[in-house]
Amino acid sequence: MSRQSAPVVEPGPSHFLTYDIESTETEEARPIKTQREHLLPTERKHKPILSQLGIKKKKVAFSEDEMKLYSLARSLRNRVRKLENVRNQLKAARDIAKDEAVRHLIEELTPVQQRFLESQLRNYKCKSKARSFTFEDKADAIAIHKSSPRTYRLLSKMFILPSERTLKATLGKVSIRPGISNHMIEVLSRRVGPNEKDRICVLIFDEIQIQPHLDYLPHEDRVIGFEDDGTTRTGEVADHVAVFMIRGVYRRWKQPVAFAFCKSAMKASNIVSFYKQIVAAATAVGLNIVASVCDMGSNNIKAINALLDHSKRVRASEDDVVQDNVIRVPLPDNQYQEVIPLFDPPHLLKAFRNGLLERDCQFTYVVRGQQKRGVAKWAYIQRVVKIDREKNRVFRLLPKISAQHVDKFKIRKMKVKLAAQVLSQRVAAVINEFARPETGRLPPDAYYTAKLLLEIDQIFDSVNGGFGGQSEKKKLRRRIPVIIGWWKCWNMIVKSTEG
Numbered sequence: 001m002s003r004q005s006a007p008v009v010e011p012g013p014s015h016f017l018t019y020d021i022e023s024t025e026t027e028e029a030r031p032i033k034t035q036r037e038h039l040l041p042t043e044r045k046h047k048p049i050l051s052q053l054g055i056k057k058k059k060v061a062f063s064e065d066e067m068k069l070y071s072l073a074r075s076l077r078n079r080v081r082k083l084e085n086v087r088n089q090l091k092a093a094r095d096i097a098k099d100e101a102v103r104h105l106i107e108e109l110t111p112v113q114q115r116f117l118e119s120q121l122r123n124y125k126c127k128s129k130a131r132s133f134t135f136e137d138k139a140d141a142i143a144i145h146k147s148s149p150r151t152y153r154l155l156s157k158m159f160i161l162p163s164e165r166t167l168k169a170t171l172g173k174v175s176i177r178p179g180i181s182n183h184m185i186e187v188l189s190r191r192v193g194p195n196e197k198d199r200i201c202v203l204i205f206d207e208i209q210i211q212p213h214l215d216y217l218p219h220e221d222r223v224i225g226f227e228d229d230g231t232t233r234t235g236e237v238a239d240h241v242a243v244f245m246i247r248g249v250y251r252r253w254k255q256p257v258a259f260a261f262c263k264s265a266m267k268a269s270n271i272v273s274f275y276k277q278i279v280a281a282a283t284a285v286g287l288n289i290v291a292s293v294c295d296m297g298s299n300n301i302k303a304i305n306a307l308l309d310h311s312k313r314v315r316a317s318e319d320d321v322v323q324d325n326v327i328r329v330p331l332p333d334n335q336y337q338e339v340i341p342l343f344d345p346p347h348l349l350k351a352f353r354n355g356l357l358e359r360d361c362q363f364t365y366v367v368r369g370q371q372k373r374g375v376a377k378w379a380y381i382q383r384v385v386k387i388d389r390e391k392n393r394v395f396r397l398l399p400k401i402s403a404q405h406v407d408k409f410k411i412r413k414m415k416v417k418l419a420a421q422v423l424s425q426r427v428a429a430v431i432n433e434f435a436r437p438e439t440g441r442l443p444p445d446a447y448y449t450a451k452l453l454l455e456i457d458q459i460f461d462s463v464n465g466g467f468g469g470q471s472e473k474k475k476l477r478r479r480i481p482v483i484i485g486w487w488k489c490w491n492m493i494v495k496s497t498e499g
Contacts (some may be wrong), residue, residue: 012387020498026366049073085130089122112140116159123160138170175220178242180258187287188246188255196288198251203278203292203339207242207266229260229270243267243279245304246287257282271303271332279329283337291340295347304341345463346416352456354421357408363416363452374448381422381449382406384431388442420460428453 006303049070062070105113115136125129135143141162155161162170165316214225214237227236231483240259242454245329247254260266304327307382311328328336355361361376385406388398388424403410405422410419421427434441461476 003221013289026490033355049077067451079418085126092103092121092371115140120160131160131162133166135170138162138167142167142171150429157335171350172219173328177230178228178260179275179283180279182316184255185246185281185287186285188253189282192248192251192287196247199286200249200288200290201246201282202249203244203248203275203282203289204254205244205260205271205274205292205294207240207297209240210238212237217471224263225263227263229262230258236263240261240266242271242274243272246278246282246289249290259431265299266340267300268299268306269287272301272306272492273379275303275307276329279339280331283331291342291345293342295344296351337422345460346420349423349460350413350416350419353423354413361452362498363448363455365451365455368487375445376449376452377446378406380431380446381427383442384427384434384446387434388430398427401427423453423456423460425454425457428457 003277021088034110041459106117109117115134117287119133120135123133126132136309141152143165144161145164149164152161152164154164189199203291212225214223216223225237227234228236242260243256244258245254245256258278260274262270275292282289294304308325311326314328314330315323325340327339327341329339329440331337356376356378360378363376364371364373366372383399385401388396400421404412405418428450431442431446431453433439435444435450436445437444460477461474465476
């Protein structure tokens with residue numbers, strides 16, 4: 001039977017007939033689609049292009065030119081549909097904007113809230129793959145995702161947000177290369193604000209070990225993973241990354257501003273170069289770097305000593321007063337920025353513990369205005385732990401202290417937690433109790449070891465304060481007060497512990 005065009009049939013009470021125009025089946029072979037089965041309208045919303053043009057020729061029989069025209073027609077029709085959707089969205093937006101209540105509400109919102117509301121109104125009728133987001137929308141979403149990916153996934157179920165894949169693709173377009181990011185420092189200066197107190201900051205630098213490997217970036221057509229400091233790139237595969245960060249003192253903000261891939265530890269000469277350039281760039285945009293913090297790595301110590309020696313030579317040539325432990329970084333117009341180098345207190349604590357493992361510590365302390373001398377020994381710490389484990393198996397005085405804390409062959413020397421638990425007030429109190437004459441478990445001179453441990457514990461608390469308030473148990477673990485003068489407290493630490 002020859003193919004016929006589909007007749008228009010009025011739907012009956014129980015079913016209605018529909019025909020596929022491009023189908024090759026005969027009328028007898030075409031199944032009757034009931035209203036219960038599909039619940040579709042009699043006419044399709046978007047008819048096929050061939051049906052609209054009245055062409056009955058099969059698509060598989062098209063020539064090459066006809067196929068090109070057919071593809072072009074389909075792409076044009078899709079563009080028309082998208083433009084129609086945009087027109088409808090603009091019309092709906094104009095209708096909403098005309099509402100006085102909505103306009104008043106939008107004006108009261110912050111820029112971030114306005115962007116969020118606009119994105120929700122723009123995409124609430126769109127399918128998941130048809131949604132559109134501006135770059136600002138994606139940037140706001142990235143901020144939420146970086147804060148907490150789990151929270152972002154929860155919010156994605158409640159609101160219309162870009163997918164995590166979209167966020168990764170957006171971040172992939174941002175080119176971050178090794179070296180110093182002057183643009184990041186300028187943006188940071190604008191975000192901090194004009195308040196001079198908020199602009200006081202410190203420079204922090206450290207390095208981490210990475211797995212040596214190479215990666216190819218298709219969008220940049222380059223291979224990363226080699227030793228690279230932003231200016232010099234070698235053929236050595238990097239196994240460390242050195243990172244430089246600026247952190248606020250009075251206000252809680254921090255931002256990495258430079259990094260470099262390096263083979264083993266970063267060279268001292270490179271650290272000195274990065275140090276000077278970052279301080280100069282930060283000072284140029286109004287940030288006030290007053291100190292620097294790093295660990296006690298050999299290259300870091302060498303770099304700090306080189307900076308201090310250079311500063312002393314500059315002061316001597318200018319007949320200036322030579323100050324110890326102050327770095328002067330040269331700036332334009334013959335100006336200098338003074339920076340105080342500091343070592344990370346946790347690393348100082350580990351270094352002190354490691355030194356006490358190998359040799360006794362002789363120190364002085366003050367009692368009622370008189371200066372006295374004592375000797376602290378690691379052997380007393382080992383003995384008190386041994387006594388505590390043998391005599392008090394049920395009710396131990398030092399339940400957290402184990403062989404990993406006191407045995408120098410079992411100590412994990414990179415763990416700050418182990419050093420802090422040994423050089424603590426609790427261990428000092430137990431040693432002091434066992435050294436009393438009526439107890440007799442330790443010699444009387446073990447008192448000096450307890451004295452030194454208590455002093456070290458208080459010094460560590462005094463430099464380990466955060467942005468929060470004062471703790472009831474650890475009164476020295478807080479912000480350094482300006483009015484009292486914290487240096488006086490450091491000088492009086494031993495006096496305050498007497499008795």
